[in-house]
């Protein structure tokens with residue numbers, strides 16, 4: 059700030075110039091404090107050229123006292139200087155802050171980190187968004203791509219005056235069905251995806267519609283139309299009134315809201331067009347009526363396969379108010395006419411097209427207010443109105459055909475049968491979503507038309523949910539249901555099997571335990587047997603030694619006795635052949651046989667059983683029956699033709715008796731001796747029962763072999779038995795030689811035949827030899 063001191067001097071009255079000069083000279087010495095000096099910003103030094111030379115204009119204030127104004131100037135100059143200093147200081151501070159704190163590396167790092175986080179969150183959000191979109195779409199598809207809502211308007215004043223009543227009944231608990239009371243008081247039920255009653259406002263309607271319309275932002279084509287008789291509220295539902303705005307306005311409002319929400323990562327452009335199809339002609343409703351004839355619009359197929367109307371005005375919209383004005387202007391242009399059903403009846407189909415252009419997508423939403431569907435006769439029209447009605451009906455029936463074809467998934471969809479369906483082609487079918495509002499009147503006067511509309515809507519919905527689609531769903535459901543039942547059943551079975559397995563395992567464990575015990579017992583018994591055999595062998599060896607000494611003297615005597623006493627053998631027919639022990643027959647017994655030890659085909663009866671069998675056998679009249687080969691206890695002997703008393707006598711083993719070796723051959727086996735007591739199947743010349751059975755047995759076993767005079771002396775039975783048992787040919791004195799390996803072995807070896815030798819006959823040995831030893835004589 060420069061002060062014009064010359065001027066000041068002129069104005070200063072009574073101030074001595076000397077005093078003034080003195081006063082100012084102090085300020086001059088320091089240029090920074092000189093109010094006239096403009097300091098260089100930053101250095102605080104005076105700017106060159108701004109230094110004021112006070113020598114030229116020295117002012118002396120000596121003569122006059124300092125004026126108050128001058129004092130004020132001085133104060134202000136001081137203030138200025140202070141402020142300048144402060145400014146310089148603050149400037150340097152700002153410079154420092156810029157360099158260090160604001161854009162320092164830490165701040166930059168933080169910013170970078172935040173930026174990364176932002177990108178990450180943005181990507182996550184986009185992923186979630188696409189997933190939500192997919193799920194949302196699935197929900198819509200599950201509900202059905204073609205959905206039908208029914209809306210019934212309230213009964214109006216005219217209808218009340220005319221005495222009409224409501225024919226529609228709603229069940230508040232069932233929001234998707236309604237009943238129509240017919241003239242005969244019968245009720246007809248209709249079901250839809252949702253039913254709106256007279257009390258349901260525009261908000262409630264749009265709440266159900268919203269999920270479908272917003273699909274357009276996700277790239278789906280959507281078509282919503284209102285169908286019904288004239289005056290039932292189609293225009294009210296779609297356009298609404300300023301107080302009760304309809305689906306069209308609310309849809310655009312919602313689209314703006316969502317696009318605003320997504321504006322951070324997605325940008326949408328929204329365009330609207332409005333047209334009507336009147337008498338099969340397309341008219342642009344955004345072109346105001348003028349005196350010129352309206353431009354004729356046609357439908358063309360675009361390169362991407364969509365239907366376009368070249369020349370149709372498409373207005374980009376940015377907000378709801380703008381939309382409302384456009385809709386109003388379009389509605390004004392629409393063709394309306396007065397019918398006796400509606401003062402301002404829509405005589406055309408009004409279509410509002412909303413095009414949404416996303417970053418990669420472009421989709422269309424059609425909001426259609428159809429012309430009244432009533433039958434021609436109903437509204438008593440003629441002339442131009444009649445023609446309109448015919449066009450309307452034709453196009454509505456074409457729409458019905460298209461929806462039916464879509465729902466039943468037929469290969470040909472008749473889109474081109476009307477301008478309406480042709481226009482909607484790319485928004486009807488495929489993965490497009492379709493919603494139909496069927497508007498009805500509650501009045502009794504409109505019952506016929508109401509039933510017509512409801513039947514049409516039911517057909518649309520019913521076909522949609524019938525074979526092609528719903529049935530597939532039902533089949534799938536049934537399949538899952540069956541699978542679930544099977545699974546349940548299988549689980550039950552598995553549980554049962556597990557229980558069974560568990561019990562079997564327990565039983566097995568118990569059996570194993572028993573088995574182990576039995577094995578131990580068997581082992582003990584075998585050991586016992588071995589011991590016993592050893593003892594017996596010793597005894598037999600001793601007995602044989604003593605017997606062989608007396609054998610020569612006794613042989614003569616024995617033979618003589620045998621020849622005298624031995625009765626001839628019975629006829630061979632009556633004698634039963636000796637059988638293999640495992641092929642022996644059992645005797646028929648009236649009583650079931652008692653439990654006996656059985657080992658691999660060998661049945662060993664108890665002593666009591668054997669006796670019973672013998673008795674039964676004796677009593678059996680049919681002897682052939684006895685010959686039937688059956689398993690028989692080796693303890694049982696076949697009956698003999700001799701007396702009962704003889705039969706009951708203990709017998710010697712036939713097998714032993716049949717062995718007839720060469721007389722010359724000196725047999726060392728005790729088997730040879732056994733036949734000496736056996737003649738005609740009965741033991742002769744031996745005590746009937748010997749108390750010491752073992753001794754008796756030994757004596758029998760080791761008695762000298764009988765001398766056979768000739769072959770004729772040998773009983774055929776014996777021969778046969780012998781041959782069967784040992785495989786030896788009929789005996790020829792002096793010529794017979796054993797051929798069978800067993801016999802040869804027996805002759806060579808000094809051994810006693812015993813069932814003990816049989817392998818695998820543990821039970822046999824156990825029961826026959828050890829525990830019931832006395833029964834051995836029965837063999």
Ligand SMILES: Nc1ncnc2c1ncn2[C@@H]1O[C@H](COP(=O)(O)OP(=O)(O)OP(=O)(O)O)[C@@H](O)[C@H]1O
Pocket residue numbers: 210211212256286287288289290291292293294295400402403404405428429430497
């Ligand atoms: N749900 C409703 N609530 C209140 N008023 C309704 C309702 N639905 C229809 N209206 C009224 O009924 C009258 C006829 O409705 P609107 O013109 O919408 O019928 P429309 O089906 O479009 O008839 P048209 O086919 O002849 O154009 C209007 O006055 C409208 O306000």
